[in-house]
Amino acid sequence: MTTIERSDTPHEVVDPAFAEAPKLAATPSSRFTAAAANYIDERTSISAVVKEFGRKIFPDHWSFMLGEVALYSFVVIILTGTFLTFFFQASMAPVIYSGPFVPLKGVEMSSAMDSALKISFEIRGGLLIRQIHHWAALLFIASIGMHMLRIFFTGAFRKPRELNWTIGFLLFILALAEGFTGYSLPDDLLSGNGLRIIDGMVKGIPFVGTWISYLIFGGEFPGQQIVGRLYTLHILLLPAIIVAMIALHLVFVVVHKHTQYAGPGKSNENVIGYPVLPVYAAKAGGFFFIVFGVIALIASFFQINPIWNYGPYDPSPVSAGTQPDWYIGFADGALRLIPPGLESVIWGHTYSWNILIPIVVLGLFISIVALYPLVEGWVTGDKREHHILDRPRNAPTRTAIGAAGVTFYAALWAAASSDLIATHFQLSIEAVIHTIQATAILGPIIAYFIAKRVCLALQKKDREIALHGFESGRIVRLPGGEYIEVHQQVDDYERWRLVTFNEYKPLMIRPNAKGKITQTQRLRARMSRWFFEDRIAPVTKTELERQSHDHH
Amino acid sequence: MAHDDSSGKDLAATSSGLDGASTGTAVATTDAGHAEADGGLAVIATDTFANPGLPATRHRATDLDPKKARTAQRAVYTLFYISIAGSIFALAAYMAFPITDDLASVRLNSVFLGLGITLALMGIGLGAVHWAKSLMSDEEGEDIRHPVRGTEATRTAAVQIFDEANKESGFGRRTLIRNSLIGALVAFPLPAVILFRGLAPEYNNPAALLETTMWKTGTRLTLDPSGLPVKAADVTIGSAFHIIPEGLNDTPDRLEQKAKAAVLLMRVNVADLKISPGRETWNYDGIVAYSKICTHVGCPVALFEQQTHHLLCPCHQSTFDVNNECEVIFGPAKRALPQLPITVDSEGYLIAQSDFTEPVGPSFWERS
Numbered sequence: 001m002t003t004i005e006r007s008d009t010p011h012e013v014v015d016p017a018f019a020e021a022p023k024l025a026a027t028p029s030s031r032f033t034a035a036a037a038n039y040i041d042e043r044t045s046i047s048a049v050v051k052e053f054g055r056k057i058f059p060d061h062w063s064f065m066l067g068e069v070a071l072y073s074f075v076v077i078i079l080t081g082t083f084l085t086f087f088f089q090a091s092m093a094p095v096i097y098s099g100p101f102v103p104l105k106g107v108e109m110s111s112a113m114d115s116a117l118k119i120s121f122e123i124r125g126g127l128l129i130r131q132i133h134h135w136a137a138l139l140f141i142a143s144i145g146m147h148m149l150r151i152f153f154t155g156a157f158r159k160p161r162e163l164n165w166t167i168g169f170l171l172f173i174l175a176l177a178e179g180f181t182g183y184s185l186p187d188d189l190l191s192g193n194g195l196r197i198i199d200g201m202v203k204g205i206p207f208v209g210t211w212i213s214y215l216i217f218g219g220e221f222p223g224q225q226i227v228g229r230l231y232t233l234h235i236l237l238l239p240a241i242i243v244a245m246i247a248l249h250l251v252f253v254v255v256h257k258h259t260q261y262a263g264p265g266k267s268n269e270n271v272i273g274y275p276v277l278p279v280y281a282a283k284a285g286g287f288f289f290i291v292f293g294v295i296a297l298i299a300s301f302f303q304i305n306p307i308w309n310y311g312p313y314d315p316s317p318v319s320a321g322t323q324p325d326w327y328i329g330f331a332d333g334a335l336r337l338i339p340p341g342l343e344s345v346i347w348g349h350t351y352s353w354n355i356l357i358p359i360v361v362l363g364l365f366i367s368i369v370a371l372y373p374l375v376e377g378w379v380t381g382d383k384r385e386h387h388i389l390d391r392p393r394n395a396p397t398r399t400a401i402g403a404a405g406v407t408f409y410a411a412l413w414a415a416a417s418s419d420l421i422a423t424h425f426q427l428s429i430e431a432v433i434h435t436i437q438a439t440a441i442l443g444p445i446i447a448y449f450i451a452k453r454v455c456l457a458l459q460k461k462d463r464e465i466a467l468h469g470f471e472s473g474r475i476v477r478l479p480g481g482e483y484i485e486v487h488q489q490v491d492d493y494e495r496w497r498l499v500t501f502n503e504y505k506p507l508m509i510r511p512n513a514k515g516k517i518t519q520t521q522r523l524r525a526r527m528s529r530w531f532f533e534d535r536i537a538p539v540t541k542t543e544l545e546r547q548s549h550d551h552h
Numbered sequence: 553m554a555h556d557d558s559s560g561k562d563l564a565a566t567s568s569g570l571d572g573a574s575t576g577t578a579v580a581t582t583d584a585g586h587a588e589a590d591g592g593l594a595v596i597a598t599d600t601f602a603n604p605g606l607p608a609t610r611h612r613a614t615d616l617d618p619k620k621a622r623t624a625q626r627a628v629y630t631l632f633y634i635s636i637a638g639s640i641f642a643l644a645a646y647m648a649f650p651i652t653d654d655l656a657s658v659r660l661n662s663v664f665l666g667l668g669i670t671l672a673l674m675g676i677g678l679g680a681v682h683w684a685k686s687l688m689s690d691e692e693g694e695d696i697r698h699p700v701r702g703t704e705a706t707r708t709a710a711v712q713i714f715d716e717a718n719k720e721s722g723f724g725r726r727t728l729i730r731n732s733l734i735g736a737l738v739a740f741p742l743p744a745v746i747l748f749r750g751l752a753p754e755y756n757n758p759a760a761l762l763e764t765t766m767w768k769t770g771t772r773l774t775l776d777p778s779g780l781p782v783k784a785a786d787v788t789i790g791s792a793f794h795i796i797p798e799g800l801n802d803t804p805d806r807l808e809q810k811a812k813a814a815v816l817l818m819r820v821n822v823a824d825l826k827i828s829p830g831r832e833t834w835n836y837d838g839i840v841a842y843s844k845i846c847t848h849v850g851c852p853v854a855l856f857e858q859q860t861h862h863l864l865c866p867c868h869q870s871t872f873d874v875n876n877e878c879e880v881i882f883g884p885a886k887r888a889l890p891q892l893p894i895t896v897d898s899e900g901y902l903i904a905q906s907d908f909t910e911p912v913g914p915s916f917w918e919r920s
Contacts, residue, residue: 057695100653121658124651128662128669160700193851196811197867200849200914210916214758215751220808221850225751257697265606271695272606279688286680293673300666315811316776316794316844318852322866335849335884336868343886348920354848354884355915381592387697419869429869430882492604500603503595528593540599 050277058280059260059273063150068284069143071246072291073136080133081235087123089115090231092187092224101308109187109312112227116186116307131299137182138304139295141175141327148172148369152402155390156259157373159383164252167245169370174242176327181234183305183325187227192313194324195226197332204355222313261389262500264493268387321420326413333415334358337437365408372401379527380504393462394501396455397531403451404444411440452534459536465490466498466539467547489548499539504532606692614686624686631679638671759918762911765797765812767892772798773817773841773902776810781901782817787839792856793817795841797904812912814844814852815892817902818874820861826876834893836902841892842878845913846870848885863889887915 041047058064091111097104099114100121119126148168151157157165184191199221202213218225257271266272274280310319324332335358342353376398392399414421415436422429469489477483490498507528511517614621645664651657702710718724752758772781776794779801787793795815803809822838834840842863846853851867856874862881863872870883878889890912893905911919 055693057693100655121655122651124646124661125665127658128666131662193867196851197849200846200851203914203916204849206917208917210758210762210918213916214756214761215748218752219756220758220761220805221811222807229751256700257695264604265694267603269697271697272692274690275693279684282680282684282688286677286684289673289677290681291677293670293677296666296673297670300663300670313807314777315807316796316814316852316854318854318866320855320866322851332868338884340870340880340883341886342884343915345920349917350915350919352886352915354886380594381590382594384589384591384594385697385699419866429864429871433869433882492601493607496601496604499601503597504593505595507593532593537595538597540597541601542599544601 053254054277055275056254057257057271057273057275059258059266059271061261063154064258065287066143066147066150068287069291070140070147072288073140073143073295074242074246075288076136076292076295077133077140078239080129080136081239083129084119084133085235087115087119087126088112088185088231090185090228092222092227104308104311107312110227112185112187113307113312116188120308128296128299131302131304132295133182134304135299135302136295137179138325138327139291141172141179144168144172144175145327149402149406152372153392153399154259154261155386155395155398158386159377160256160385161252161259162373162377164249164256165373166370167249167252169366171242171245171249173366174238174245178234178238178242179325179327181230181238183328184230185227185234186305186307187313188307189310189313189317189319190307190322192222192315193318193322194328195222195313196315197335201335201355201359204352205359206349206351206356222315257387259387259389262391262497264496266388268385271387321423323417323420329416330409330412331358331362333412333418333436334362336415336418337412337433337440339437365405369405375527376531379524379531381507381524382502382504386502388500390501393455393458396452396459396534399455400448400452404448407443407447408440411436411443415440456534456536462498463536463539466495467544495539495544501538503535503537504528505535506532609691612686612690615690621687624682628679628683628687631675631682633675635672635675635679638668638673638675640668642668642672644668759916762812762913762916762919765907765912766800766803766809767797767813767904767907769904769906770897771904772897773815773894773904774798774800776814777801783900784836784839784896784902785900787817787819787902789819789821789838790858791819792858794844794854811850812845815841816844816853816856816863817841818856818861820874824861824875828877831877831891831893833895834891834905836895839894839902840874841894841902841904842872842874842889843892843908843912844889846885847880847887847889847912848883848914850914853889 037047089111093111094108095111095114097107097109097114097117099105099117101117104117116130119130121127151165151168180194184195199213199217202216203209205212213221216226216229217223218229258273260266260271260273263272274283311317323329335355338354338357342357344351344353390398392402415433418432418436419429421427422432469487472486472488474486475483476486507521507525509517509521509525512521614624642665645661645668649657649661649664651661701707723730773795774781774797776796779796779798781798782793782795793816795817796810797813797815800806800809800813817839819837819839822835825835825838825840827835844852844854846865846867848865848868848870851865853863853865853870853872855864855866856862857864861874863874863878865871865883865885868884870885871881872878872885872889873881877891880886880888890908890910892908894902895905897903
């Protein structure tokens with residue numbers, strides 16, 4: 001406070017409220033807090049930040065926590081991963097194992113595997129931290145996936161959030177890359193086979209495949225380089241990019257302010273919820289510890305990736321039931337579903353269609369995921385900002401497309417376990433593969449139609465309820481002897497939830513200024529018919545008034 | 553298309569009116585740009601309901617009953633104390649359950665340390681959330697949104713700055729400078745790209761390396777991993793052996809060689825073998841040797857079904873028929889597994905007649 005008194009610049013006026021401040025700082029501890037806050041503010045201007053963000057409002061909904069789970073598991077990954085780097089040797093130099101795990105004593109393995117075993121069996125808490133790291137990684141990817149589904153099905157990617165969807169999508173891809181590079185580091189039999197598959201796929205790329213594989217592995221597969229190279233990607237390059245992307249992702253969350261579900265009092269122009277200080281600081285801060293705690297609990301009791309059972313990598317042995325970590329499953333499944341015989345030699349060069357087709361199909365699939373917001377935005381032509389989330393039923397075509405995508409992904413994912421399905425249910429592998437092949441093609445189509453019809457039916461039900469209320473269960477006998485069930489109207493709050501949603505109609509083609517109808521316009525009209533031909537309009541005020549009038 | 557009336561100004565007006573009723577403070581401010589945005593194919597809704605406004609806050613038991621609030625307070629600090637106890641428990645577990653030569657100690661160490669850490673974390677987490685949910689104010693607040701785009705004044709100022717910068721630098725006018733700069737910026741990363749050639753040794757052609765393996769005329773077939781030679785007499789009908797070339801374990805590039813040279817040796821009834829012209833001498837009395845590296849993406853084809861004489865790749869389930877020269881009968885692979893021509897030497901040990909006659913393993917571009 002002395003600084004103010006010493007101040008002699010004319011424009012600095014001592015605020016009376018400020019002058020009161022020392023009185024509040026009666027106890028020694030609050031005096032210390034005030035002094036510390038003053039010290040920091042005079043050097044950082046942090047009071048402006050607190051003023052701007054301290055009471056910022058966040059809406060409350062369980063589905064908004066999925067992204068938080070992703071963020072917090074990433075923090076757990078960073079913390080535990082840093083610990084692991086102090087012990088892990090990212091080297092493929094051969095050593096003879098001499099640790100306490102008897103079955104591997106005297107076996108030649110890489111330093112990477114040796115140090116991973118050392119972390120597991122010789123360092124107190126090492127196994128725990130390794131398992132926390134692995135479980136957190138699985139949770140990281142799973143929660144990003146769930147978060148993306150939430151964003152998709154509620155239309156949270158609409159303007160102004162299209163770019164943030166793209167950033168989130170890139171984070172998903174980066175998370176997969178982190179997962180795969182980390183999984184490969186211990187250089188055990190299972191992860192080595194995963195790398196072998198990558199090698200085989202890369203070699204299948206026309207023109208450059210052989211050379212790219214040669215460069216990646218620093219010579220012939222497996223070489224002595226790959227673990228060290230993946231390590232650099234895993235602990236330096238990829239995390240740095242992820243941290244930058246997360247920062248950008250969160251900056252946009254602040255700039256856009258969070259979306260909210262439709263509800264009484266909520267509008268496209270406001271955010272209703274609790275302030276950062278104190279409620280969200282406590283809730284979100286506490287939630288970090290809960291996520292960390294749950295991961296720690298799982299890691300204490302459930303083994304993950306027991307590399308000592310697999311042994312070191314060797315190109316010759318492999319066990320039945322080989323499985324990648326679950327998040328790579330969809331890609332592995334795509335490789336399994338390709339029918340036999342798709343490879344051809346044309347003019348002295350080999351075209352591995354059995355590898356190229358899965359790569360192209362997966363590429364298209366993830367491109368559609370990445371670009372969907374742009375496509376929907378182009379079809380609707382809607383340039384308004386959207387901060388109220390859609391209920392999935394109120395965007396039937398989008399929800400149906402999402403259901404089709406989920407089904408396609410699920411089919412590929414199931415295919416990655418085709419052999420286990422076959423042995424577990426005592427089916428032939430051919431029958432399992434053929435069934436999943438059919439599912440991958442027909443499943444999305446069926447899912448699309450079912451989801452769309454279910455959405456429209458739910459919309460009709462909502463309309464019924466908004467107009468006629470719900471069945472009260474009270475049966476009344478009229479003077480004429482007729483029995484009727486009394487319908488009870490919903491209250492204004494409940495009805496608001498049912499009637500506030502966006503409605504679109506198909507594009508009417510009109511000639512442009514030059515009197516022409518362009519191909520782009522035709523395409524957009526077709527797309528908009530596909531999206532909006534079947535639609536249920538929200539109940540209007542007049543409809544409700546007419547309805548209740550008829551009843552009286 | 554029609555411009556939207558359902559969200560822009562009108563809704564803002566209704567909501568501000570309602571807010572006035574419910575909280576008496578917030579007044580929605582809208583920007584012109586906000587309301588004028590084109591709704592595209594959106595249906596103009598003119599006949600909408602009025603937003604009923606926030607329902608009155610229903611206070612919690614802890615707000616109404618000081619006794620309940622005290623109970624909640626007790627729960628919160630108890631959880632924080634449990635957290636402290638958990639941390640101390642973890643410290644104690646670290647010391648009480650050291651890792652010994654007995655591997656069961658690893659499990660105890662992991663479980664008890666993990667439990668302590670879990671308690672420490674969950675105590676803080678649940679305590680903080682319980683505090684927020686039961687004791688902190690449950691009055692919802694309202695923030696007003698503003699359009700993400702800058703205000704017209706800001707945008708004009710930004711454009712003006714670019715204009716002035718352009719004028720002062722001549723970026724748009726001095727095209728020679730600009731274009732040569734763009735060219736230089738495109739060219740400068742190229743040296744960085746070429747540096748990556750150093751990722752692999754410079755004196756080899758990778759396609760040529762894939763053409764050959766360690767097998768030579770007279771190389772003995774030895775067991776994987778022991779390296780002991782195999783006598784033809786030891787290979788009974790229906791049996792299968794994992795084979796590596798003699799001397800593989802002593803090579804400096806053991807795994808790279810093994811990734812190409814691994815072989816599966818089986819003996820089947822010679823009458824069942826379908827043999828194509830030119831391969832008549834490649835088996836020895838029904839003993840056949842095939843590359844173990846899958847022609848799909850290179851996993852080891854390690855599963856031999858004795859009854860059906862099928863080889864199955866555990867990675868993607870490509871299935872090969874041993875009786876029919878390991879042709880593909882199911883799965884994504886296209887090519888048959890390459891056959892290693894074998895015979896016996898004077899001592900009765902199995903030896904290779906030559907290297908494989910085609911590259912083994914996954915297909916690659918230069919392969920024909």
